[in-house]
Amino acid sequence: MSRKQGSSRPRVTVIGAGSWGTTFGKILADGGANVTMWARRPEHAQEIAQAKRNSLYLPGINLPREMTATHHLSEALEGAEQVYLSIPSQAVRQNLKAVRPLVSLTDAPIVSLMKGVERRTGLRMSQVIEQELHCDPARIAVASGPNLALEIAREQPTAAVISSTSQETADAVARRARNHYFRTFVNTDVIGTEFGGVLKNLIAVAIGIVDGVGYGENTKASIITRGLVEMTDFAVAYGAQPETLQGLAGLGDLIATCQSPLSRNNTAGRLLGQGYSFQDVVKQMDQTAEGLASVAPVLQLARDVGVAMPIVEQVKMVLDGTMNPRDIAPHLTTDDDTPMGERTQNGQAGGGGALWRSLQRALDQFRNGGRGPSGN
């Protein structure tokens, strides 16, 4: 692990200087690290390095002295003890190609801060990192949770979860990425943690649509609750632990994103609900709303494992212009009238949920050498 000469503070790198990358840089700097941001545009890097500001993405926030920035990737990555990635999910693969030769000789953990899946492949960001950097998955971690950037940049107390298949990597990243206003917990359920962040974006778009058409709290609570069922069924079908979806990366993030006008996914949904077309919404959004690109690959992945996602289906139909936003509901209007059980698909058949959970716990204990399900 390298340290900057003449400084006892570890050196870490954040790739991507948008609202979340810059906020995470501040978290790390306030937690005791020297942080170098990589920004795509030279003038953007210069503002962060010299004025300690990022006026486009974090207006009114003063950044710590221990944060600097460059638009040269090699300079940004030199001597990094840990590397954090925060660029739009659809741009990750192409950027990693340039990162690869610069990190291949180190053992620095690579941490995804992103909440999307790749449209073309349906892969989670940790999978794209593994493919492009050709690295051991134990070196990869993901961070997720109810983490609206501007609130954290204002130092409002917040929690997040750091997940890695390696407990050691999760612990090392969690120790580095914490400070007096940002507390990190750990788990080893990367699939659940990543899918939690991806899927809550889609439910937040649905809630935005509800707001945009002017429906009230009952509709929102119904969609949030049924949305969590969809999220859980989907993630569990791909190997996640259901508990993860009840934690910070699932329910926690769902609450924050569905409630806040700061959420770009929620904002995009609101515009759709007000009658703007998908093209108009994309034009109006000057920041990343991952849910818009994730909806199609998520529905494909759901179909592949036979999981029903009626709310996400409706979001897709509104985006495609094939459904009137006013018709949004916690169920598909084309459903037949047979009463459905309320529990998740895994929990419907005679206590199958409890059985499923004990099986998961047993499997997890086995994986962790009897140490219990996770670190949190």
Ligand SMILES: NC(=O)C1=CN([C@@H]2O[C@H](COP(=O)(O)OP(=O)(O)OC[C@H]3O[C@@H](n4cnc5c(N)ncnc54)[C@H](O)[C@@H]3O)[C@@H](O)[C@H]2O)C=CC1
């Ligand atoms: N903003 C937030 O509150 C949070 C965002 N996230 C996730 O963080 C990730 C990044 O989002 P934000 O920072 O919010 O987005 P943003 O829109 O604020 O910033 C994106 C950054 O990526 C850069 N960028 C855009 N296209 C690029 C490309 N082709 N190559 C390289 N850089 C490119 C932009 O210049 C900008 O610096 C997303 O996956 C998002 O879901 C996660 C938690 C909180």
Ligand SMILES: O=C(CO)COP(=O)(O)O
């Ligand atoms: O992930 C987030 C909060 O946890 C940010 O949500 P948006 O991307 O919708 O702004």
